[in-house]
Amino acid sequence: METTNDPTVVRLAKRTELFKRRGLEEEQALELAEALRYRDGDFDDRRMCIECAHLQRDGGCFAARQGWIQGAALYLTPVQTMLQRCGQFEWQIP
Ligand code: SF4
Numbered sequence: 001m002e003t004t005n006d007p008t009v010v011r012l013a014k015r016t017e018l019f020k021r022r023g024l025e026e027e028q029a030l031e032l033a034e035a036l037r038y039r040d041g042d043f044d045d046r047r048m049c050i051e052c053a054h055l056q057r058d059g060g061c062f063a064a065r066q067g068w069i070q071g072a073a074l075y076l077t078p079v080q081t082m083l084q085r086c087g088q089f090e091w092q093i094p
Contacts, residue, residue, distance in 0.1 A: 008040070011037070011040075011093065012033050012037055013033075015032075015033040015036060015051070015093055016029045016033040018093055019033060022050055022080070032048075032050070032081065036048070036051070039083070045085065047083065047085070047086065047089045048080060048081050048082060048083060048084070049061070049080045049081075049082075049084075049086075051089075051093070052089050052090060053090040053091060053092045054089075054090060055092070059077040060076065061076045061077070061078050064076035064078075068088050069086070069087070069088055
C-alpha cells in the first residue's frame with residue numbers, strides 16, 4: 001500500500017500540481033503524472049518540456065532564448081507533452 005512517505009507518490013502529487021499550474025485540467029494533469037511515473041519505472045530517459053525548469057509561462061523555452069539549443073529558434077515554443085531528449089533539460093521537480 002502506498003503512503004505519503006513514498007517518494008514516487010510525493011513526486012506524483014508535485015507533478016500533478018505543476019502540470020495544473022502549466023495549464024492542464026486536473027484530470028489531464030493526474031493522468032500525465034501517472035504516465036510519467038511509469039516512464040520513470042521503465043528507466044526511460046526521455047522527458048517532456050512540461051517537466052522542464054526552462055519552460056516559461058508564455059510557453060517559450062528559456063534555454064532557446066539564451067541560444068543554448070543549437071539550431072533552435074530563439075522564440076521556440078516547444079510541444080510540451082511529447083517525450084523527447086533535450087540536452088538542456090532541467091528538472092522543475094527532481
Ligand atoms: S530546455 Fe529542452 S526540454 Fe526544456 S523546455 Fe526547452 S526544449 Fe523543452
